[in-house]
Amino acid sequence: MNRAHDGCIALVLASALVACGAPAAYSKKGGAVSELTVHKVSFNADGAPLGHVRAVAETGEVVCVFADDGATVLVSQTPVSTDRSVTGWKSAAVLAPPGAQSQVLGVDGQGHVHVLRGQRSFDDVSDLFGLRGKPVSVVTALPSGAVLFAAREGVILADGGRVTSFMSPRFTELAPHGSGFLGREDGGVYLFDLPSRGGRKYSLPGVTHVASTPRGDVVVTTNNAVYALGSDGALALLYAADGDTLHGLAASGDTIWFADGEELGVVEQGRVRETAGVHIPKDAELSSSPRGDVWVMGGGALTRYSSAAATSPSTNGTVTKAGDLWRDSLSAVFARSCSSCHLPSGSSGVNLSSFDRWQAQKADIHERVVVKKEMPPQGHTLSDADRAAIKAFTEAPE
Numbered sequence: 001m002n003r004a005h006d007g008c009i010a011l012v013l014a015s016a017l018v019a020c021g022a023p024a025a026y027s028k029k030g031g032a033v034s035e036l037t038v039h040k041v042s043f044n045a046d047g048a049p050l051g052h053v054r055a056v057a058e059t060g061e062v063v064c065v066f067a068d069d070g071a072t073v074l075v076s077q078t079p080v081s082t083d084r085s086v087t088g089w090k091s092a093a094v095l096a097p098p099g100a101q102s103q104v105l106g107v108d109g110q111g112h113v114h115v116l117r118g119q120r121s122f123d124d125v126s127d128l129f130g131l132r133g134k135p136v137s138v139v140t141a142l143p144s145g146a147v148l149f150a151a152r153e154g155v156i157l158a159d160g161g162r163v164t165s166f167m168s169p170r171f172t173e174l175a176p177h178g179s180g181f182l183g184r185e186d187g188g189v190y191l192f193d194l195p196s197r198g199g200r201k202y203s204l205p206g207v208t209h210v211a212s213t214p215r216g217d218v219v220v221t222t223n224n225a226v227y228a229l230g231s232d233g234a235l236a237l238l239y240a241a242d243g244d245t246l247h248g249l250a251a252s253g254d255t256i257w258f259a260d261g262e263e264l265g266v267v268e269q270g271r272v273r274e275t276a277g278v279h280i281p282k283d284a285e286l287s288s289s290p291r292g293d294v295w296v297m298g299g300g301a302l303t304r305y306s307s308a309a310a311t312s313p314s315t316n317g318t319v320t321k322a323g324d325l326w327r328d329s330l331s332a333v334f335a336r337s338c339s340s341c342h343l344p345s346g347s348s349g350v351n352l353s354s355f356d357r358w359q360a361q362k363a364d365i366h367e368r369v370v371v372k373k374e375m376p377p378q379g380h381t382l383s384d385a386d387r388a389a390i391k392a393f394t395e396a397p398e
Ligand code: HEC
Pocket: 334, 337, 338, 339, 340, 341, 342, 347, 348, 350, 352, 361, 364, 365, 366, 368, 369, 375, 376, 377, 380, 382
């Protein structure tokens, strides 16, 4: 992965002002917030206990849930493993280098970095990232495939074979932004550009969260307000909450979600919408989902919400029906009998973790599972009912 190569670079900072005087574009009292409809998205079909959740990392059909007392991996809505050997998880990220397999990274209670192996267990890879003796508190992945850590001394960038340390404030949150990143500390937000090694500081006492979208939108929150970075380079008040009620922020694709009391809000292209009556826990934290959904962690539960219409986007009736069949019955068969070898980075080298993959490999699956009965290999079980379910799928008319 990475060979440690330490260099220490000081970032050049310029200060920027926060525009505070301008009236908020949106506030509920002012009646300017339009309504947002959301619905729950099922991700844990049997409601398996997940513990006190601190972070979620998601890639394709694989969802990794990091909690105080261990981490659980769910594939296609079914838990396939729980690892309790590492505890106190604090932060997680999905490393997705262009053209390479994605990997789930997590930071534990001791500040060590782990990578998920085979969807089952975690390997301590702190040394590989040049982090021996340097506990970290936060990890984030950059679109380039590089990984960024927040440590006591500053920010550490692991980029292919190189590890570079930057002297910076002690950040409690990091987010990718353009060719650089955003960092949050107690009194403000820092915006850094990596190629030029230049940065900008936005003083904002009481700042609680920072988020940024692939399009480059930047949103930060305090307990009672949402600010957006304008094209003029200044932070401007975007939404004023009624009281100290804001408690979570997450960028899921180009949608930025925030938690306001018991409601969820979104900022999309500078517009604010908010739910009325969704009743999330008042102290919940939010985590992003690459599909645009949001994870709500709080009140001892993990819930996933989507703002998209609940109906299937597919216009092709056959695909929708086969897709429904896969989700409703075969995803669980897959989790039980195939996932140990056929996950995206699984030992067989053949990824069968999604409906699309099953559709593409339909003839092979029929041959190996239904006709020759050689999958799963000897010593691995597939019940008669599950084999019949696979047969129904592979023999269904196109
Ligand atoms: C213990 C590991 C293991 C399990 C469990 C397992 N497989 Fe496999 N499978 C493999 C390996 C290894 C290969 C590649 C070597 C081969 O083709 O025999 C493979 C190959 C395949 C192929 C051929 C793919 C290709 O492109 O050639 C299909 C189809 C397949 N498996 C389906 C399944 C299905 C469906 C299940 C679950 C019902 C399953 N397997 C369970 C190990 C496994």
